[in-house]
Amino acid sequence: MPPVLELRSVSKHFPTHVAVRDVSLTIDRGKLFALLGPSGCGKTTTLRMVAGFEIPTSGQVLLNGSDIAPLPPYERNVTTVFQNYALFPHLTAKQNIEFGLRRKGAPDLDQKVAQVLDLVQMKGKEERKPARLSGGEKQRIALARALVLEPDVLLLDEPLSALDPKLRKQVRSELKALQRRVGITFIIVTHDQEEAMMLADEVALMHKGVIAQLGTPEDIYLRPANRFVANFLGAVNWLGEFGVRPEAIRITRDLLPTGDRCRPASVETVMFLGNSFHVQAKLSDGRSVVTEVSRLEKPFAPAERVRVWWNQEDEIHLPPESA
Amino acid sequence: MNLKRTIGLIAAASYLFLHVPLLVLIVFSFNSSRFTAWEGFSLKWYAAVLADERMLKATWNSLIIAFVSTIFAAAVGTLAAYGMWKKKAPVLEGSLYVSLITPEIVTGVSLLAFFQWLFHYMDVRLGMHTVILAHITFSIAYVVIVVAARLKTMDGTLEEAALDLGANHWEAFWRVTLPNLIPGVIAAALLAFTISFDDYVITAMVAGIDSETLPMVIYGMARKGVSPAVNAISAIIVVGIGVLIVASERLQHE
Amino acid sequence: MNRLRFWTLVPARALNFLFFLVPMGIVVLYSLMTRGPYGGQAPPFNLDNYVRLADPLYLTILLRSFWIAGISTFFAMLLGFPLALFIANSGKSRSMYLNLVMLPFWTSFLVRTYAWMFLLRDTGLINSGLMALGVIREPLPMLYNDAAVVLGLVYGYLPFMVLPIYSTLEKLDPSLLEAAADLGATPWVSLWRVTVPLALPGIVAGSILVFIPCLGAYLTPDLLGGGKSVMIGNVVQNQFTTARDWPFGASLSLVLTGLVMVLLWLFVRKGGDKYL
Numbered sequence: 001m002p003p004v005l006e007l008r009s010v011s012k013h014f015p016t017h018v019a020v021r022d023v024s025l026t027i028d029r030g031k032l033f034a035l036l037g038p039s040g041c042g043k044t045t046t047l048r049m050v051a052g053f054e055i056p057t058s059g060q061v062l063l064n065g066s067d068i069a070p071l072p073p074y075e076r077n078v079t080t081v082f083q084n085y086a087l088f089p090h091l092t093a094k095q096n097i098e099f100g101l102r103r104k105g106a107p108d109l110d111q112k113v114a115q116v117l118d119l120v121q122m123k124g125k126e127e128r129k130p131a132r133l134s135g136g137e138k139q140r141i142a143l144a145r146a147l148v149l150e151p152d153v154l155l156l157d158e159p160l161s162a163l164d165p166k167l168r169k170q171v172r173s174e175l176k177a178l179q180r181r182v183g184i185t186f187i188i189v190t191h192d193q194e195e196a197m198m199l200a201d202e203v204a205l206m207h208k209g210v211i212a213q214l215g216t217p218e219d220i221y222l223r224p225a226n227r228f229v230a231n232f233l234g235a236v237n238w239l240g241e242f243g244v245r246p247e248a249i250r251i252t253r254d255l256l257p258t259g260d261r262c263r264p265a266s267v268e269t270v271m272f273l274g275n276s277f278h279v280q281a282k283l284s285d286g287r288s289v290v291t292e293v294s295r296l297e298k299p300f301a302p303a304e305r306v307r308v309w310w311n312q313e314d315e316i317h318l319p320p321e322s323a
Numbered sequence: 324m325n326l327k328r329t330i331g332l333i334a335a336a337s338y339l340f341l342h343v344p345l346l347v348l349i350v351f352s353f354n355s356s357r358f359t360a361w362e363g364f365s366l367k368w369y370a371a372v373l374a375d376e377r378m379l380k381a382t383w384n385s386l387i388i389a390f391v392s393t394i395f396a397a398a399v400g401t402l403a404a405y406g407m408w409k410k411k412a413p414v415l416e417g418s419l420y421v422s423l424i425t426p427e428i429v430t431g432v433s434l435l436a437f438f439q440w441l442f443h444y445m446d447v448r449l450g451m452h453t454v455i456l457a458h459i460t461f462s463i464a465y466v467v468i469v470v471a472a473r474l475k476t477m478d479g480t481l482e483e484a485a486l487d488l489g490a491n492h493w494e495a496f497w498r499v500t501l502p503n504l505i506p507g508v509i510a511a512a513l514l515a516f517t518i519s520f521d522d523y524v525i526t527a528m529v530a531g532i533d534s535e536t537l538p539m540v541i542y543g544m545a546r547k548g549v550s551p552a553v554n555a556i557s558a559i560i561v562v563g564i565g566v567l568i569v570a571s572e573r574l575q576h577e
Numbered sequence: 578m579n580r581l582r583f584w585t586l587v588p589a590r591a592l593n594f595l596f597f598l599v600p601m602g603i604v605v606l607y608s609l610m611t612r613g614p615y616g617g618q619a620p621p622f623n624l625d626n627y628v629r630l631a632d633p634l635y636l637t638i639l640l641r642s643f644w645i646a647g648i649s650t651f652f653a654m655l656l657g658f659p660l661a662l663f664i665a666n667s668g669k670s671r672s673m674y675l676n677l678v679m680l681p682f683w684t685s686f687l688v689r690t691y692a693w694m695f696l697l698r699d700t701g702l703i704n705s706g707l708m709a710l711g712v713i714r715e716p717l718p719m720l721y722n723d724a725a726v727v728l729g730l731v732y733g734y735l736p737f738m739v740l741p742i743y744s745t746l747e748k749l750d751p752s753l754l755e756a757a758a759d760l761g762a763t764p765w766v767s768l769w770r771v772t773v774p775l776a777l778p779g780i781v782a783g784s785i786l787v788f789i790p791c792l793g794a795y796l797t798p799d800l801l802g803g804g805k806s807v808m809i810g811n812v813v814q815n816q817f818t819t820a821r822d823w824p825f826g827a828s829l830s831l832v833l834t835g836l837v838m839v840l841l842w843l844f845v846r847k848g849g850d851k852y853l
Binding site for chain 3: 326327329330331333334336337338340341342344345347348351358359360398399400402403405406407409410412415418419420421422424425426427428429430431432433434435436437440456457459460461463467492493496517520521523524528538541542545546548553554557560561564565568572
Binding site for chain 1: 478480481483484485486487488489490491492494498499502503
């Protein structure tokens with residue numbers, strides 16, 4: 001059985017720039033896949049080529065093994081949850097959900113709508129127009145509208161960005177649970193590395209139109225392919241040829257024997273972050289390192305003499321980027 | 324001098340300037356005298372309007388012309404605005420702009436010249452149909468502007484969502500874009516209707532003997548300058564259009 | 578993109594081409610021809626009609642048209658700016674005050690022009706009233722002169738001035754005026770040094786929007802000027818009707834249209850179209 005979605009050397013050229021350059025990737029059935037990257041990296045264009053809103057300049061988009069690249073959006077079994085939800089304002093929530101089913105001439109409308117409303121826990125609000133739904137409710141209806149068509153792949157364009165930050169964390173876990181329950185392949189486009197790592201089975205980090213790295217969240221976080229990937233996924237203290245993430249650096253008042261991985265330092269600044277401290281310390285060679293310290297430890301004070309140390313396996317060995 | 328008061332005074336004067344002439348006109352349509360001195364309340368000029376066969380015929384003509392040309396202009400203009408929404412059509416857009424600012428008298432004489440030229444080759448006369456064609460053509464630009472303004476505020480992803488859910492381009496337009504455009508289309512149609520109903524300059528150039536419109540009758544009477552019946556028909560027009568405008572405003576804000 | 582888009586443009590393109598562009602093309606053609614012995618137009622083709630425009634008679638009318646349109650624009654600005662400022666400052670009643678400006682504009686232009694005839698003519702309301710009060714014995718000649726035409730034009734096109742100015746003032750950040758006051762500017766100084774410069778694009782847009790229809794006016798000078806205050810539009814009409822010199826009328830039409838198009842071009846280049 002072929003993978004549910006495969007991109008083969010897909011490129012998209014616009015008159016002014018190249019948005020996507022020779023991107024290839026394979027997504028297995030039932031996976032939650034994240035396209036991650038800064039704005040303008042080509043992730044949204046990639047998504048739009050899968051949805052059918054853009055036609056690739058070259059390359060193939062294989063859905064269940066057949067090339068859908070030239071097909072219009074309405075002839076591919078792929079649906080989208082739009083960033084702003086794009087609920088039809090003149091239709092009720094229920095009519096929004098029915099919209100796709102009616103285009104297909106699907107039978108048992110009411111039953112299918114009831115099922116999907118149940119799935120997204122929106123029973124009882126189906127007669128409301130979008131203007132009378134909250135942001136979170138709109139998102140559920142948008143999800144229901146896309147899910148009810150039982151697509152091969154569900155695309156979600158920055159699905160959490162329109163929600164307020166508190167709601168975002170809650171919806172994030174609900175979304176993952178929902179994906180596990182329905183078993184449909186989800187592709188999420190996001191610029192938020194935390195969101196991608198928490199949600200996805202596999203992440204493709206894009207940069208300047210190409211895939212910078214493809215792998216599981218652990219893979220790309222712990223074994224980044226280059227310094228761009230390492231820096232995008234979280235802070236790194238670069239110490240020449242290698243780097244160490246702040247949470248992997250320990251700081252202590254004990255006079256440990258110094259060496260390559262245990263160096264004397266003096267505390268520069270201490271920042272209280274609520275659940276932890278960020279302590280910045282200056283090494284004898286003039287470099288500064290930031291370490292994360294538990295709130296439960298005795299607070300450090302500026303100018304305090306300390307040792308910073310780390311383990312070899314926490315070192316990220318990457319040569320400095322040359323131009 | 325207090326700035327706020329000065330501005331307020333000028334604004335008040337401007338509002339009087341804008342509204343008093345029409346109010347006076349309406350008030351004197353109820354004057355029983357045929358002269359401009361108030362002699363008493365009377366509806367006799369309204370009765371005179373209703374008894375005036377020529378005026379009734381012209382009103383009927385104007386209504387038919389405005390109605391037919393509005394329907395066509397609204398349909399054609401809405402489609403065109405939609406076509407220019409996501410991708411520009413610079414030639415048509417430019418041409419519509421130019422048609423909008425070309426002085427009416429020039430549009431009028433050019434259509435007169437065009438129809439005269441056409442009649443060398445075809446056996447047709449000036450009449451309702453030539454007026455309606457002229458009105459449709461100049462109304463399209465107004466419709467396009469109003470509908471395009473509405474489209475500008477519309478979320479372009481709605482249509483993508485429709486395509487994504489299996490609607491083809493036509494279904495996406497018909498079931499998603501158009502329903503959300505309706506307030507704009509109504510406003511545009513109303514504008515087209517009032518402009519068509521009111522037009523004198525172009526109409527007078529392309530109308531035939533059997534297609535005299537209300538503005539043509541009013542123009543003729545105004546030049547002769549006698550009958551307060553003109554006041555009465557003017558009052559009817561002002562109030563009628565006023566009601567239409569207010570109704571459409573209500574409709575749009577729902 | 579798709580075939581639907583192509584077809585949506587076809588009806589508008591066809592109508593605009595057939596009933597606007599082709600007629601204008603015929604006018605261009607006629608303007609290069611010569612008046613026939615019984616009216617109409619005939620070869621030879623030459624530029625005589627354009628040369629004739631240099632005749633002092635027509636040059637004077639052209640200049641008069643510019644003058645009347647300019648004066649009308651000036652008065653419209655004088656009323657329109659304070660009016661727009663008033664509306665912009667009237668808080669929640671903004672849309673009501675704006676609608677009050679637009680309402681007469683939506684009603685018939687012809688009726689509105691007639692309303693002034695009713696007020697201004699010798700037997701009109703103002704003269705009758707003043708005579709009844711014994712202020713005057715002979716009616717004042719208020720109709721059929723330049724002043725009446727300017728009055729009618731200002732009355733007719735004032736909303737074109739108010740709308741763009743209002744839309745610039747509406748976007749004006751009120752804290753700018755607070756800042757000016759904070760820095761010691763009196764309200765009049767703030768108006769002149771802050772509000773007016775920032776509203777300038779709207780004032781320019783409004784002025785062009787008023788000037789364009791004034792320059793091409795036909796009905797207002799015809800009814801309120803009564804043949805004594807003639808503008809280019811009236812000459813065009815006359816050439817196509819009474820004078821029956823279509824080729825000359827055609828050349829006049831084109832010059833008028835050309836002038837208006839230059840103004841539109843200026844307007845668009847200044848970005849004025851975004852104030853509509």
